[in-house]
Amino acid sequence: MNLHEIKGQSETGFIVATVPLTSEPWQDLPPGRLVVFHEGQQIFPVVQPDTDKEETLHALYLIRTSSQRESVFYIMNMIGLELEQANIILQPLLNKGYIRQDRRDRGSPFEHFSTYYTVPAKRNEIDQLLKEDAAKVVISAEQIDFSVAEEEDKLLACVSCQTFYKEGITFCRKCLERVNELDTRIADIIFSLNAKGYKTEHSCAGRGDYIGKPYIAFSFNIDVSGPTCPQNYAWEHSKKVLRMMSYHKVMGITKKKMEQTITKETLEKFAINNLETLRSWADSLPVIDGN
Numbered sequence: 383m384n385l386h387e388i389k390g391q392s393e394t395g396f397i398v399a400t401v402p403l404t405s406e407p408w409q410d411l412p413p414g415r416l417v418v419f420h421e422g423q424q425i426f427p428v429v430q431p432d433t434d435k436e437e438t439l440h441a442l443y444l445i446r447t448s449s450q451r452e453s454v455f456y457i458m459n460m461i462g463l464e465l466e467q468a469n470i471i472l473q474p475l476l477n478k479g480y481i482r483q484d485r486r487d488r489g490s491p492f493e494h495f496s497t498y499y500t501v502p503a504k505r506n507e508i509d510q511l512l513k514e515d516a517a518k519v520v521i522s523a524e525q526i527d528f529s530v531a532e533e534e535d536k537l538l539a540c541v542s543c544q545t546f547y548k549e550g551i552t553f554c555r556k557c558l559e560r561v562n563e564l565d566t567r568i569a570d571i572i573f574s575l576n577a578k579g580y581k582t583e584h585s586c587a588g589r590g591d592y593i594g595k596p597y598i599a600f601s602f603n604i605d606v607s608g609p610t611c612p613q614n615y616a617w618e619h620s621k622k623v624l625r626m627m628s629y630h631k632v633m634g635i636t637k638k639k640m641e642q643t644i645t646k647e648t649l650e651k652f653a654i655n656n657l658e659t660l661r662s663w664a665d666s667l668p669v670i671d672g673n
């Protein structure tokens with residue numbers, strides 16, 4: 383719902399309806415339930431501040447690790463949420479007394495350029511909270527066996543610092559970047575590329591059928607067309623994607639003929655061999671400045 387026109391940036395409120403008015407996630411209000419709203423806040427039943435929520439934790443990490451006060455605009459941009467949700471994200475931290483708005487600000491609490499820093503007296507408590515959180519969500523690399531990865535195996539990782547995370551985690555506790563879901567089979571290639579400065583957006587290790595083909599989408603054009611392109615791959619300039627070519631195209635047969643005569647095992651072997659090519663290619667690339 384677009385509420386920009388009827389409410390200000392810092393105003394909060396609730397919409398109560400008998401049926402969901404949009405496809406957004408509406409909360410159920412069962413018959414007989416009493417809820418009291420006052421001046422745009424729910425006052426009964428009392429809502430417990432939820433500092434455990436992933437997005438709110440992300441905000442706390444950002445503010446705590448910054449050497450300066452951070453703006454609402456920056457925080458929300460880093461988390462990847464709309465500015466309208468700033469109150470939902472930051473209110474629990476204000477309630478807990480963890481953060482404080484800078485006195486020099488002229489804007490109301492949740493406006494773009496309002497800024498926050500962590501309350502000095504609360505910093506030890508915050509550090510303890512963040513330490514416990516990190517210990518809960520990080521998976522050590524020794525717990526993952528890359529060599530026996532199955533086709534469907536996935537893992538959640540930060541490609542910048544190669545830290546692995548449990549399900550449901552959205553940001554890296556070390557460098558605060560967004561975490562990616564990776565196919566375990568291709569993960570080591572993705573790490574090697576990122577370590578050398580070839581930043582990747584997303585990737586797929588492919589599937590052993592006619593549809594899924596391994597690809598890597600990069601954050602910027604690295605231009606590997608011509609002799610530098612790994613064998614059996616094509617560089618899609620407009621999409622910044624390096625994608626494995628179809629078996630039938632490489633072999634010079636029609637798609638129909640491939641579907642009729644080539645077994646799933648052959649296609650899977652073809653994909654695995656090409657992943658090996660990709661691995662050697664990534665190893666041979668020079669280190670660049672990723673920025």
Ligand SMILES: [Zn+2]
Pocket residue numbers: 540541542543544545554555556557558559
């Ligand atoms: Zn990281």
